[in-house]
Amino acid sequence: MAVETTLSIIKPNAVAKNVVGKICDRFEQAGLQIVAARMLHLSREQATAFYAEHQGKGFFEELVGFMTSGPAMVMVLKGEDAIARNREIMGATNPAEAAPGTLRADFADSFTENAVHGSDAPATAEREIGFFFPEGICERTR
Numbered sequence: 001m002a003v004e005t006t007l008s009i010i011k012p013n014a015v016a017k018n019v020v021g022k023i024c025d026r027f028e029q030a031g032l033q034i035v036a037a038r039m040l041h042l043s044r045e046q047a048t049a050f051y052a053e054h055q056g057k058g059f060f061e062e063l064v065g066f067m068t069s070g071p072a073m074v075m076v077l078k079g080e081d082a083i084a085r086n087r088e089i090m091g092a093t094n095p096a097e098a099a100p101g102t103l104r105a106d107f108a109d110s111f112t113e114n115a116v117h118g119s120d121a122p123a124t125a126e127r128e129i130g131f132f133f134p135e136g137i138c139e140r141t142r
């Protein structure tokens with residue numbers, strides 16, 4: 001296992017429900033550090049570019065509409081095996097299939113409004129972190 005960084009987004013439905021703190025607490029309890037964070041309201045252009053891999057799929061318009069519906073919190077998480085660890089904490093994409101105790105089981109409202117995003121591989125994490133934090137992130141030494 002290696003120390004990794006990964007991009008996390010607390011999606012607009014979770015921000016609207018005021019559970020940003022609870023979600024951040026889950027990451028910290030799991031040993032992941034928040035090394036960058038910003039609240040922003042994604043533009044249509046940003047959401048389309050961020051989710052470019054899904055362009056043309058049936059759910060794309062609904063996804064872009066949702067992601068631009070209100071503020072989201074974008075964060076970089078750092079820790080041992082952070083990419084896979086974050087996705088474990090998030091649970092399955094479809095909240096109906098998400099294991100009890102995962103973020104999506106607890107905070108999703110639907111398949112689309114599933115509370116959180118997490119990078120799915122090292123190359124995606126690098127692209128997604130650069131997308132939202134082109135200026136780089138803080139180094140934490142402890």
Ligand code: RTP
Pocket residue numbers: 054059063092093111112113114116117118119120
């Ligand atoms: P994410 O990228 O947000 O971390 O989620 P993921 O990898 O688990 O899922 P992905 O396949 O990348 O899908 C991206 C997001 O699109 C929405 N979605 N809706 N209604 C649907 O059939 C459907 N399929 C995907 C979800 O918001 C999903 O997280």
Ligand code: MG
Pocket residue numbers: 118120
């Ligand atoms: Mg994905």
